[in-house]
Amino acid sequence: MARARRKFTREFKLEVGRRIVSGEASLAQLSREHDLSRSVLERWRDAYRTHGEDAFSEAGGADEQVLQAAQRRIAELEASLGRAHLEVELLKRLVDLQGTRPRRSTL
Numbered sequence: 001m002a003r004a005r006r007k008f009t010r011e012f013k014l015e016v017g018r019r020i021v022s023g024e025a026s027l028a029q030l031s032r033e034h035d036l037s038r039s040v041l042e043r044w045r046d047a048y049r050t051h052g053e054d055a056f057s058e059a060g061g062a063d064e065q066v067l068q069a070a071q072r073r074i075a076e077l078e079a080s081l082g083r084a085h086l087e088v089e090l091l092k093r094l095v096d097l098q099g100t101r102p103r104r105s106t107l
Contacts, residue, residue: 010056016041017048017055 016034019025020041025033027041047055 013044013056017044020045
């Protein structure tokens with residue numbers, strides 16, 4: 001018979017993460033103590049190591065999506081800027097080859 005999915009509070013996950021990272025308790029010990037799988041505890045440990053006290057926040061998923069969207073947009077803009085730079089360089093070379101490049105005035 002399948003066991004119902006349990007929900008844990010953010011505070012509980014943080015406490016478990018602290019205990020694992022500090023070495024106060026082992027994964028095996030916490031697994032027995034709270035009847036949790038090792039893989040769940042490893043995910044909580046990794047999240048705590050990565051995000052510290054900010055781990056398991058409700059907004060964490062939304063913040064991550066916003067960050068990923070911003071990173072994608074930055075990559076698109078950098079690629080566009082690179083293409084524009086290449087076009088400018090190409091046009092400069094073409095003008096130089098034709099010998100019609102205007103001289104810069106010095107003031």
